[in-house]
Amino acid sequence: MTTSNAAQAAPGTRVRVPVLMYHEVGDRTQTNSPLAVTPEAFADQLAYLDGAGFRTVTAAALPAALAAGEPLDRTVVLTFDDGYEDFHAKALPLLSRHGFTATVFVTSGWVQDDVEWPGVRRPGRMLSWGQVTEAAAAGIEIGAHSCQHPQLDQITEDRLREELYASKARIEDRLGAGVPGLAYPFGYSNAQVREMARAAGYGYGHAVRNMMASPGADLFAIPRLTVRRTTTLAEFRAMVDGHLTLTLMKDRTLTRGYAVVRRTRALLNSSCRIALRNRGIS
Numbered sequence: 001m002t003t004s005n006a007a008q009a010a011p012g013t014r015v016r017v018p019v020l021m022y023h024e025v026g027d028r029t030q031t032n033s034p035l036a037v038t039p040e041a042f043a044d045q046l047a048y049l050d051g052a053g054f055r056t057v058t059a060a061a062l063p064a065a066l067a068a069g070e071p072l073d074r075t076v077v078l079t080f081d082d083g084y085e086d087f088h089a090k091a092l093p094l095l096s097r098h099g100f101t102a103t104v105f106v107t108s109g110w111v112q113d114d115v116e117w118p119g120v121r122r123p124g125r126m127l128s129w130g131q132v133t134e135a136a137a138a139g140i141e142i143g144a145h146s147c148q149h150p151q152l153d154q155i156t157e158d159r160l161r162e163e164l165y166a167s168k169a170r171i172e173d174r175l176g177a178g179v180p181g182l183a184y185p186f187g188y189s190n191a192q193v194r195e196m197a198r199a200a201g202y203g204y205g206h207a208v209r210n211m212m213a214s215p216g217a218d219l220f221a222i223p224r225l226t227v228r229r230t231t232t233l234a235e236f237r238a239m240v241d242g243h244l245t246l247t248l249m250k251d252r253t254l255t256r257g258y259a260v261v262r263r264t265r266a267l268l269n270s271s272c273r274i275a276l277r278n279r280g281i282s
Helices: 039-052 061-067 086-098 129-137 155-177 191-199 233-240 246-278
Strands: 019-022 075-080 103-106 141-144 181-183 204-208 222-226
Touching: 039 086, 039 233, 075 086, 086 129, 103 129, 103 181, 129 141, 129 155, 141 155, 155 181, 155 191, 191 204, 222 233
Parallel strands: 019 075, 019 222, 075 103, 103 141, 141 181, 181 204, 204 222
Antiparallel strands: none
8 A cells, every 4th residue: 555645544444533733832921823722721632632542643654554554543643833932842841741742844934043034024933943953853743834834825836836845955954854744834735736745755745624634635635623722621622532513613614715715816816927928027
């Protein structure tokens, strides 16, 4: 069996794995983001996973495990987008306490001490390259999240190539190790984005979609479940146990609506570019 397009499990099995998407770990004195979870909430969530017998695998390990038909009951993938500094300060010690691993998708142009993108506006205090290296040494998988965090399905082909290739190369150069996969900024991708990600040498791509990951999933559109500030412990328990919560239902509806809007916008942008080229305007 291979994992080139979709992971396959043994016939008759029903495997669904929660892939959780985090961003910041901080209280309201540190961040107002609705996608931030407090350190206390994160500690409670990890304690639940540990007490309920969950084990963690990295994002890169999941496709191979699904393809091999490995038993994945009580398995969870913890992912963190953007590369906020609080992962190193708050999340990493808690993960270590429980013997858990995770995957951090780093926006390479936002790394706090990166000099490749002078004047870039960062959304907050981000990981330094030294902290990224320390996280990798602690067993955390480091993935890519583009260079400047654009909506990849809305940009030109040339810029898309730069965002995917340069981000991967920059992280690999700093870590001296391969970058196995990526998460699309905002979870947005299309066929062109996914195909170029394959061509760039990534082994998988993570979207959002707020669904459990299963053996039939396209490896370049692996779904994740959003954990946010308002996620209660009861909702968290339901989420990782495979139950559909009201919040997940709302998120799925919004995702489908955004997909229609983005496809329309991309077609309009493409038509405008073609019209400009026909007029000799680059």
